[in-house]
Amino acid sequence: MGNPLPRLHLRNLFFVALGLVHLAAFVSLAAQVPVLIGSRGLLPAAPWLEALRDRVGFADLPTVFWVDASDRTLQTAAGIGVALSLGLVWGVAPRLILALLWALYLSFVSVGQVFFAFQWDQLLLETTLLALFVAPGRVDQRGNPPALPAVFLMQWLLVRLHVESGLAKLLSGDPSWRDFTAMVTYYETAPLPTWVGWYAHQLPAWCHRLSAFATLIIEIVVPWGIWGPRWMRRASVGALAMLQVLILATANYGFFNYLTLALCLWGLDDGDLAALARKLRVAPTVRARTAAKASHTPRWRALALWVSVAVWVPLSLVPFFHFIPPLRGTLQEWRSRLEPFRSVNAYHLFASMTYVRNEAVIEGSSDGHTWSAYEFHYKPGAVTRAPGFVAPHQPRVDFQMWFLLLRGRAPRDRYFQNLLARMLTSPDAVRPLFVRDPFDGRPPKWLRVQVYRYRFTDDAVRRTTGAWWQRELLASLGPVSADDFAGAFPRD
Structure with a gap:
């Protein structure tokens, strides 16, 4: 030995x-x-x-x-x-x-x-x-x-x-x-x-x-x-x-x-x-x-x-x-x-594989008609954005959202509900999660969640369009407003 x-x-x-x-x-x-x-x-x-x-x-x-x-x-x-x-x-x-x-x-x-x-x-x-x-x-x-x-x-x-x-x-x-x-x-x-x-x-x-x-x-x-x-x-x-x-x-x-x-x-x-x-x-x-x-x-x-x-x-x-x-x-x-x-553990990495990729895309609106997407820094979003390298840093919200839709198309995880509530009431608290704020620091009146099926493009499509991903809309959830989260947090 x-x-x-x-x-x-x-x-x-x-x-x-x-x-x-x-x-x-x-x-x-x-x-x-x-x-x-x-x-x-x-x-x-x-x-x-x-x-x-x-x-x-x-x-x-x-x-x-x-x-x-x-x-x-x-x-x-x-x-x-x-x-x-x-x-x-x-x-x-x-x-x-x-x-x-x-x-x-x-x-x-x-x-x-x-x-x-x-x-x-x-x-x-x-x-x-x-x-x-x-x-x-x-x-x-x-x-x-x-x-x-x-x-x-x-x-x-x-x-x-x-x-x-x-x-x-x-x-x-x-x-x-x-x-x-x-x-x-x-x-x-x-x-x-x-x-x-x-x-x-x-x-x-x-x-x-x-x-x-x-x-x-x-x-x-x-x-x-x-x-x-x-x-x-x-x-x-x-x-x-x-x-x-x-x-x-x-x-x-x-x-x-x-x-x-x-x-x-x-x-x-x-x-x-x-x-x-x-x-x-x-x-x-x-x-x-x-x-x-x-x-x-x-x-x-x-x-x-x-x-x-x-x-x-x-x-x-x-x-x-x-x-x-x-x-x-x-x-x-x-x-x-x-x-x-947590110091004597079982390790079972990739024991069960995932066959499809469903992503939640959060969109906001001030009038209920025109919608703007919130782009996270690291998780897939815009189809033309290349997947990047971020390790050894682990963006834990981006990573956790991969699990969000594994059990269905209605995201009910508490952290995600709290994320929506923060975005509607105190957007500055969660601003670091996004590439940009489409509402310049003002809370949107409405939010909705678009559920997409994401797939990698092939070489021909990427050469033609520049897209790394192709996506298909599966469901549209919401909209929700700040009133739906009344009392979720103490007033800031």
Whole structure:
């Protein structure tokens, strides 16, 4: 299991990568806190916590914002997260900073409601928590490579992330993964696709089938290779990294792919970094310096770490086995205890595919006759606007709206109803969500929601019209006015 060569430099590189991922997460979060969970946001945190105060406790909803969830506190906490992330990049007290980052990000995820219900938010929390095991506890331990059991925990997370996601595809009941047609519509229906995804969509059917088959092989079979000989480890990490780069190129999933690439480092060791350094003609003495720092983990600490492994490995499988009906009742109590901390998770990315793309386009009017569309920054809207790159930033409202019409054509999600209410009563509160305000800061008298079926154009249409999308109107909902939302929010 694993190679005995130390991973001192690899650990330091991983902390830089993890710090950069946290930096991206907190900078993205800081820019969106007011419109997401601020006092004038779509799902204000303070009144939500107050309504829950008598029914749940810290163990059910672990967040520091029980003390105060004012706008100033939320913004200050996001700023602290940015500073801590930079501290991790610079290598300042990594174990302490990791603990603080975990607690702070968990606090935001706990109050973020649907805006923070993504698997990569949970993956960041679990990664940060497990990174505590490989972090040096004291200054005089910084020259010691991480112990093998601690390294195994990071490798286990990397393997589990991929294998669980691959198995979930086969166990979900979605026939598209079993007949290898899942990728036929994937690029077109990804929540926030890129223009590269448009080109990938044009590939022939055999290529889509091959990529679906390759995805399953890479996720289910390849990860186990990180515990093989050196050539196998390198090949496995290369395949896993290639998958993430291809996903990055065709769609935007916030910091997820960057975090997964950081985890892929644990399939390597300092010897691999030294070989790479020689190829790049930099730091040629990495291997020698690392070899001189052989690990001398005290027996009591090694034993404690192996006990942690013995506990964590079966514990980490509880959420996944929860999806298997015969085991669901047995594991429910364990799952309910672990779930609030979002640090022992099941990963089932893309387990069920979406075959059509329905989008909600919000239009406003001052007279009920002439309608103007509100253009979001990142989600599909105008058919001539090319899908762009935005990751590692995650525009959480744009992303969340992808789910809006999955269950039908009548969007009833609370955040969306609140968005319409804000647009009609205090449009400045949600102005950052849109490319421009067609009413120049004045609230429209009416809003309606146009439901469209979006499809990628083909090459001939795009060359002729310049359009990346074609769309078909499915339904027109509304109109609604401010009177329909009377009392939705306290008066500003």
